[in-house]
Amino acid sequence: xxxxxxxxxxxxxxxxxxxxxxxxxxxxxxxxxxxxxxxxxxxxxxxxxxxxxxxxxxxxxxxxxxxxxxxxxxxxxxxxxxxxxxxxxxxxxxxxxxxxxxxxxxxxxxxxxxxxxxxxxxxxxxxxxxxxxxxxxxxxxxxxxxxxxxxxxxxxxxxxxxxxxxxxxxxxxxxxxxxxxxxxxxxxxxxxxxxxxxxxxxxxxxxxxxxxxxxxxxxxxxxxxxxxxxxxxxxxxxxxxxxxxxxxxxxxxxxxxxxxxxxxxxxxxxxxxxxxxxxxxxxxxxxxxxxxxxxxxxxxxxxxxxxxxxxxxxxxxxxxxxxxxxxxxxxxxxxxxxxxxxxxxxxxxxxxxxxxxxxxxxxxxxxxxxxxxxxxxxxxxxxxxxxxxxxxxxxxxxxxxxxxxxxxxxxxxxxxxxxxxxxx
Ligand code: HEC
Numbered sequence: 516x517x518x519x520x521x522x523x524x525x526x527x528x529x530x531x532x533x534x535x536x537x538x539x540x541x542x543x544x545x546x547x548x549x550x551x552x553x554x555x556x557x558x559x560x561x562x563x564x565x566x567x568x569x570x571x572x573x574x575x576x577x578x579x580x581x582x583x584x585x586x587x588x589x590x591x592x593x594x595x596x597x598x599x600x601x602x603x604x605x606x607x608x609x610x611x612x613x614x615x616x617x618x619x620x621x622x623x624x625x626x627x628x629x630x631x632x633x634x635x636x637x638x639x640x641x642x643x644x645x646x647x648x649x650x651x652x653x654x655x656x657x658x659x660x661x662x663x664x665x666x667x668x669x670x671x672x673x674x675x676x677x678x679x680x681x682x683x684x685x686x687x688x689x690x691x692x693x694x695x696x697x698x699x700x701x702x703x704x705x706x707x708x709x710x711x712x713x714x715x716x717x718x719x720x721x722x723x724x725x726x727x728x729x730x731x732x733x734x735x736x737x738x739x740x741x742x743x744x745x746x747x748x749x750x751x752x753x754x755x756x757x758x759x760x761x762x763x764x765x766x767x768x769x770x771x772x773x774x775x776x777x778x779x780x781x782x783x784x785x786x787x788x789x790x791x792x793x794x795x796x797x798x799x800x801x802x803x804x805x806x807x808x809x810x811x812x813x814x815x816x817x818x819x820x821x822x823x824x825x826x827x828x829x830x831x832x833x834x835x836x837x838x839x840x841x842x843x844x845x846x847x848x849x850x851x852x853x854x855x856x857x858x859x860x861x862x863x864x865x866x867x868x869x870x871x872x873x874x875x876x877x878x879x880x881x882x883x884x885x886x887x888x889x890x891x892x893x894x895x896x897x898x899x900x901x902x903x904x905x906x907x908x909x910x911x912x913x914x915x916x917x918x919x920x921x922x923x924x925x926x927x928x929x930x931x932x933x934x935x936x937x938x939x
Contacts, residue, residue: 531608532616533562540601541565542625544582547726550627554681554725560624562615569613573606582726583849588841590856593728631675633729636766640664640746645762646704648683648752655754656896658708659763660692660701661746670737672770674730676723679762685725685751685848687763691718691744698745710819710894712749719815720746724851729766733812735775736908740767751848776908777915778812781805781922783827783869784902790821792887795876799901802868806921807914810858813906814840819899820847820881821890823874827903829859830866839867839905846881861907869903 531537541549541559549559559565565572575581576597584595608614642659678684692698696714700706711717720738721730732738748763783801790797816825825842837859861867875887883897884890890899909915 530611530614531604532614533565533608534616534618534621536604536616537565537608537613538562538621538624540604542622544595544597544601546624547627548582550624552681554685562618562621566613566615569605569609573609576602576605583846585842585844585846585849586840586853587843588838589859592854592856594856595726631677631729631766633673633675633766633768636675637669637769638665638767639764640767641764642679642705642748642762644704645679645760646750646752648680648754648759648761650756650758651754653896654685655752656707656709657705657750657752658697658701658712659705659748659750660698661748662698663695663743663745665740665742667742669740669742669767669769670771670773671720671740671767672732672734672737673768674721675766675768676721676730677764677766678723679764680759681725682755683752683759683761684763685753686850687723687751687765688712688749689720689722689765690714690747690749691720691741692747693718693741693744695743695745697747708749709896710817710898710900712747713894714747717747718744722852724849727851730852733778735772736778737770737772737774738778740769753848777912779809779907779909779915779918779922781867781905781907782902783867783905784817784900786892786901788873788890788892788899788901790873790875790890790899792884792889793876795874795878796823797873797875799871799873800869801901801903802866803922803925804864804866805861805907805918806863807918808863808910809861809907809918810910811839811855811861811905811907812858813852813854815852815904815906816840816842816845817850817900817902817904818845818847818871818873819896820883821873821875821879821899822847822871822901823879824872825869825903826871827867827869827905829861830868832862832864837861840903845871858908860910867905869901871901871903873899 545559548555582595640661676687690712692714785799785801822845825845827839829837875890877887
């Protein structure tokens, strides 16, 4: 036997099989979306369904296009990233001709029960009426108002969202409208709202993307649910080729325990966005120096379709640089909020920097305009935004006011500069 023969023998003897190797991986990493009624266009549950796409699976996993997970760094909770060994396994399975293995060894596919995984909620709310999504046409961004579902304030420890129709719902963001202005815009079937929900203050309460687990607050930092507030669900719908109907519901879980620590939002961003057609690397930056010791626990980035890369880092007083977020290939369709695997300690006088780049060239497949057009700041699909919210907790509770004042100062400075409006 020559070397080639030996290699062939070695690989055939150790080739991964569906039942032993591939099914467990698909079941843990893919079928939350790739199942009947899931958001993905086809299920990957049975041997036949997976085998006929073995090469495509090898390709999309090698490119890290699937499972959809945007950040390459740092480490986050509930990461949907495959390890290099898992990617190699899909490749080896396809190369070996996608062998099935021993059928009775195939583990049973996971079940996705209809109930709420966290048990019965303290408050359950639903879109007032079902919403019809046409068979085709552009994606829809629709806001639905659920008028003040609770009479009193509560501390929220978790929130869960169940789409009425998982085939069309791409993401959901829940806002509280304490001023109750959104209800005036609601025509009965909600109102169109890309980017922002269109009212202030828009207090976020949580979000959902396909495959996501219930959204839990850190144990000692529940968030405030305003009893007087209307809940507003912002939903991104992707037409499926058939007319669909959705009625999404949400579940809130309360705790009597008020927060022991204070969660604060450090917003970075800019409205100085004016990207000429064809520009392939337009850059937007912002920065803020934190005056007190904090733990960063999460990050929420936001931009639209031509944003290409997102980078945020902390420059510590001793000169160390810590990555807070790196997204090499932003995709609006998979926007979500991220919680760090471990809190990141940022000592007093740490400088936080953000840098987003935008690709308004014809080579960008996500460019909404063909040919490319000038793109400026704004809330519409064809506008752009640049926002990064760092969720921090002051290490000493007494420092919250000082941080609050510094953030206020940052906001006043950006207003003092005049809200930037590029000439049209
Ligand atoms: C969070 C939901 C989700 C998860 C998890 C997920 N997918 Fe997908 N997948 C989608 C959606 C939605 C599409 C279709 C839209 C698209 O191509 O962006 C898709 C498309 C695909 C395609 C077709 C790509 C093409 O170019 O036609 C393949 C193959 C695929 N997924 C494989 C996988 C595999 C393998 C896994 C697990 C390792 C996985 N997906 C995990 C949602 C998901």
